[in-house]
Amino acid sequence: MRHIANLGALACALLLATAASAATPGWPAPGPLPPQDNQRLARDIFKQIVEIRSVHAVGTKGVAQVLYDHFKAAGFTDRQMHLVPEGPWPNQVNLVVRLKGKGQGRPVMWICHMDVVDARRQDWSLPPYQFTEKDGFFYGRGTSDMKDEDAAAAAALIRLKKEGFVPDRDIIVAFTADEEVGLEQNGPAWLLKHDRDLVDAGWVMNPDGGSGEIVNGKRLDFGVETVQKTYMTFRWETTNKGGHSSEPRPDNAIYELASGLTRLGHYQFTYKTNATTRAYFAATAQMASGRKKADLMALSREPLDPAVARRMAASDVAINAILHTTCVATMLQAGVQENALPSSADATVQCRVFPGETEPQTLATLQKVAADPGIKVTLLEPVQPAPETVPDPKVMGAITEVVHSMWPGVMVLPQMAAGRATASSRAPPVSPRTAWAAAGTTSTTCACTAATSARRSATSMPPSSSPIG
Numbered sequence: 483m484r485h486i487a488n489l490g491a492l493a494c495a496l497l498l499a500t501a502a503s504a505a506t507p508g509w510p511a512p513g514p515l516p517p518q519d520n521q522r523l524a525r526d527i528f529k530q531i532v533e534i535r536s537v538h539a540v541g542t543k544g545v546a547q548v549l550y551d552h553f554k555a556a557g558f559t560d561r562q563m564h565l566v567p568e569g570p571w572p573n574q575v576n577l578v579v580r581l582k583g584k585g586q587g588r589p590v591m592w593i594c595h596m597d598v599v600d601a602r603r604q605d606w607s608l609p610p611y612q613f614t615e616k617d618g619f620f621y622g623r624g625t626s627d628m629k630d631e632d633a634a635a636a637a638a639l640i641r642l643k644k645e646g647f648v649p650d651r652d653i654i655v656a657f658t659a660d661e662e663v664g665l666e667q668n669g670p671a672w673l674l675k676h677d678r679d680l681v682d683a684g685w686v687m688n689p690d691g692g693s694g695e696i697v698n699g700k701r702l703d704f705g706v707e708t709v710q711k712t713y714m715t716f717r718w719e720t721t722n723k724g725g726h727s728s729e730p731r732p733d734n735a736i737y738e739l740a741s742g743l744t745r746l747g748h749y750q751f752t753y754k755t756n757a758t759t760r761a762y763f764a765a766t767a768q769m770a771s772g773r774k775k776a777d778l779m780a781l782s783r784e785p786l787d788p789a790v791a792r793r794m795a796a797s798d799v800a801i802n803a804i805l806h807t808t809c810v811a812t813m814l815q816a817g818v819q820e821n822a823l824p825s826s827a828d829a830t831v832q833c834r835v836f837p838g839e840t841e842p843q844t845l846a847t848l849q850k851v852a853a854d855p856g857i858k859v860t861l862l863e864p865v866q867p868a869p870e871t872v873p874d875p876k877v878m879g880a881i882t883e884v885v886h887s888m889w890p891g892v893m894v895l896p897q898m899a900a901g902r903a904t905a906s907s908r909a910p911p912v913s914p915r916t917a918w919a920a921a922g923t924t925s926t927t928c929a930c931t932a933a934t935s936a937r938r939s940a941t942s943m944p945p946s947s948s949p950i951g
Contacts, residue, residue, distance in 0.1 A: 507618060508699055509618075509696065509699060510696065510699060510700065510701055513888035513889050514887075514888055516637075516638075516641060517641075520637055520640075520641045523552075523637045523640065524633050524634055524636075524637035525633075527548070527549070527552060527632075527633040527636055527637060528613070528620070528625075528629060528630060528633035529613040530548050531545045531548055531549070531596070531624070531629045531632060531633060532611070532613045532620075532622040532623065532624050532625055532629050533611055533612060533613050533622070534548065534611075535598075535600075535611050535623075536596055536597050536598055536624075537597065537598060537599065537600040537662075538597060538600075538660070538662065538663040538667075539600075540573065541571070541572075541573025541574045541575065541597075541659065542573070542574055542575050542576070542596040542597050542657075542658075542659040542660075542669075543567075543572075543573045543574075543575040545596040545629075545632070545657070546565055546575040546576065546577040546596060546657060546659075547565075547575075549577055549579075549596075549632070549636050549657055550563060550565055550577055552636060552640065553579055553636070553639075553640065556640040556643050556644060557643055557644070558579060558643060562579065562580050562581070562582070563577065563578065563579040563580070564577070564578045564677070564680055565577055566578060566672070566673060566676075566677055566680070568659060568660075568667065568669065568672045569672075569676070571667055574659040574660055574667060574669065575659060576656065576657065576658050576659055576669045576672065576673055577596075577656075577657040578654065578655075578656045578657075578673065578677070578680045578681060579639060579654070579655050579657075580652055580653070580654050580680075581639060581642055581643060581647075581649065581652065581653040581654075582648075582652055583648060583649040583650055583651045583652045583653065584648060584649070584650050584651070585651065585652075586650040586651055587650060587651040587684060588651060588682075588683060588684025588685070589651055589652035589653065589654050589682070589683040589684060589685075590649075590651060590652075590653055590654070590683060590684065590685045590686075590687070591653075591654040591655070591656060591681065591683035591685070591686045591687070592635050592653075592654070592655045592656070592686075592687050592688075592689065593655075593656045593658060593670065593686055593687070593688050594628060594631050594632045594635050594655065594656070594657050594658070594688075594689065594690070595628060595632075595657075595658050595659070595660075595661030595662070595669065595690065596629070596632060596657050596658065596659060597659055597660060597661055597662050597663070598623050598624040598627070598629070598662060599623075599662050600623075601623045608621045608622075609622075610622060610623040611623060613625075627690065628689065628690045631689040631690065632657060634689075635655050635657075635689070636655070636657075639653065639655055651684075654680075654681065654683055656670070656673065656680075656681050658670050658673070659672075660672075661690075685877070688707075693705060694889075694892070701889055701892050702769065702892075702893070703765070703766075703769070703892060703893040703894070703895055704881075704885045704889075704892050704893065704894045704895070705895055705896075705897040706873075706878065706881055706894065706895070706896050706897065707896075707897050707898070707899050708758045708871050708872075708873045708896040708897065708898070709756065709758045709837050709868070709870055709871045709896075709898045709899075710837075710868060710898065710899040710901055711804075711807075711834040711835055711836060711837065711868065711898065711899065711900055711901040712834070712835045712837070712865060712866070712867065712868040712901065713832065713833065713834055713835070713865075713901050714832075714833045714835055714841060714844055714861060714865050715830060715831070715832050715833070715861070715862045715863060716809075716830075716831045716832075716833065716845070716848060716859055716860060716861055716862065717828055717829070717830060717831070717858075717859070717860050717862055718739060718742060718743065718811075718828060718829045718830075718831055718848075718852065718857055718858070718859055719739075719826065719827070719828040719829075719857070719858045719860070720735040720736075720738045720739045720742075720826065720827050720828070720856055720857055720858070721735060721825060721826045721856075721858075722734075722735050722738075722825060722826075723825065724822065724823045724824060724825030725822075725823040726821065726822065726823065727820070727821045727822060727823055728821075730823065731823060733856075734823065734824070735816060735823075735824045735825065735826055735827040736816045736817070736824050736827045738827070738854065738856055738857065739816070739827040739828070739829060739857060741854070742851075742852040742853070742854055742857045743811050743829055743831075745851055745852065745853060746809060746810075746811065746831065746848070746851050746852070747811075749809075749851045750792075750795075750806070751806040751807040751808065751809070751836075751847070752806060752807075753786060753788055753791035753792070753795070753805045753806045754786060754805070754806060754836060755781060755782075755784075755786055755805070756836075756837060756838075756870045756872075756898070757870065757872045757873060757896075758870070758871070758872070758873055758896045758897065758898045759781075759804050759805075759898050760781070760782045760783070760784070761782070761873060761895065761896050762804075762895055762896055762897055762898070763778045763779070763781040763782040764778070764779065764782035765893055765895035766778055766895070767779045767782065768893070769893070777790050777793060777794050778794075781794060781805075791805055791806075800900075803834065803900035804898050804900055806836055807833060807834065807835045807836045807839055807844065808833065808834050808900075809831055809832070809833040809834075809844075809848065810831065810832060810833075811829050811830070811831050812830050812831070812832045813829065813830035814827070814828075814829050814830075815827070815828055815829075816828070830862075831848070831859075833848075834900055834901045835868075837868050837869060837870040837871075837898070838869060838870055840867070841861060841865045841867075845859065845861060873896040878894065878896065881894060882894040
């Protein structure tokens with residue numbers, strides 16, 4: 483595993499290279515940095531790709547070409563890199579680059595998406611598709627999701643090539659399309675189906691999840707996302723004959739639907755934990771004190787104490803999100819005119835489902851909660867199952883070695899993502915990380931992001947910006 487740790491250190495260093503060498507005032511100093519020329523390369527790539535509007539309607543072709551040109555200039559041959567358009571969608575282009583190793587194991591692969599959610603200029607204080615450095619941050623769409631990691635992975639691989647590094651096994655970086663939209667289009671799924679040989683790996687790292695956390699100028703921890711909740715979207719619908727508002731009916735479609743949604747609002751799915759969340763609670767307990775520390779330790783043990791789970795869920799929405807399945811109404815639609823009784827009403831209910839729970843189980847629970855045969859509950863889209871991934875001690879050990887080589891003493895802990903996605907887009911039913919896992923590879927997330935050295939807590943982080951240093 484040593485060669486993997488070495489590469490991880492280089493990749494993490496290059497993620498820092500997307501930032502200036504001087505630390506942001508009030509923040510910890512950066513860890514070890516790569517050579518100045520490689521830092522400049524990473525920053526140049528970062529700027530170029532942020533200023534490309536790689537939204538779904540435009541595609542990733544422009545970003546893929548910029549990266550391809552940089553790899554070509556660094557000496558990679560056409561046998562070592564492949565531009566892969568997605569057939570019916572020629573502007574959705576993937577780029578797979580390989581650094582040949584000694585063949586002493588299956589390849590290790592980084593997977594980095596190139597697309598972004600669109601941004602409206604009127605919603606931004608600065609132009610979203612202009613790379614801006616201001617007050618210790620980089621601003622621009624994609625500076626934190628995830629063109630910083632794209633630039634870092636590209637620059638790291640180029641550095642390895644130029645320095646003549648030969649790893650024990652091949653190193654692959656797959657720059658992919660369609661992560662922010664997915665649905666029938668999905669870059670990793672396309673590669674698996676049509677170009678499996680290019681991406682057949684034994685270990686896959688996705689730097690798009692997890693990261694380091696800084697509070698009050700101190701590095702607290704480094705999270706590694708090892709499992710993620712599945713999202714499922716349901717429609718709740720009621721119908722009746724309608725009529726005129728001057729003659730109200732007792733079976734009003736809006737009231738009937740509202741009653742069901744009220745029951746949903748009061749319902750709590752069963753609290754549970756898995757190997758990842760138990761390890762997470764045990765680790766975070768070491769940073770707490772008093773009652774909270776005792777409760778976190780209790781959550782880390784089996785069997786789970788429901789009273790402790792209820793208390794912690796009520797006090798912290800982030801903990802609540804990883805203790806059980808959650809379902810919440812997010813959209814409503816009813817009626818066509820103010821003086822007409824509604825003939826129908828429907829609501830969108832978004833669920834984030836605990837690993838191991840199935841689509842039929844979730845649907846059955848929602849129908850039971852609705853408790854009304856007049857409320858029709860249907861799943862809107864097919865769902866890719868997300869089984870639990872148990873943290874691998876060897877993988878976590880390699881990541882810990884890398885992190886401690888750069889930032890000694892920082893706690894490394896596994897995390898389960900609640901499945902957050904950008905509000906203005908629909909998350910793909912098969913996300914990049916689950917696509918690789920579904921194909922039978924060992925999937926994990928090494929979140930070596932620029933934010934590792936300098937990320938504020940989520941409540942204070944400026945949107946779509948990356949800290950410098």
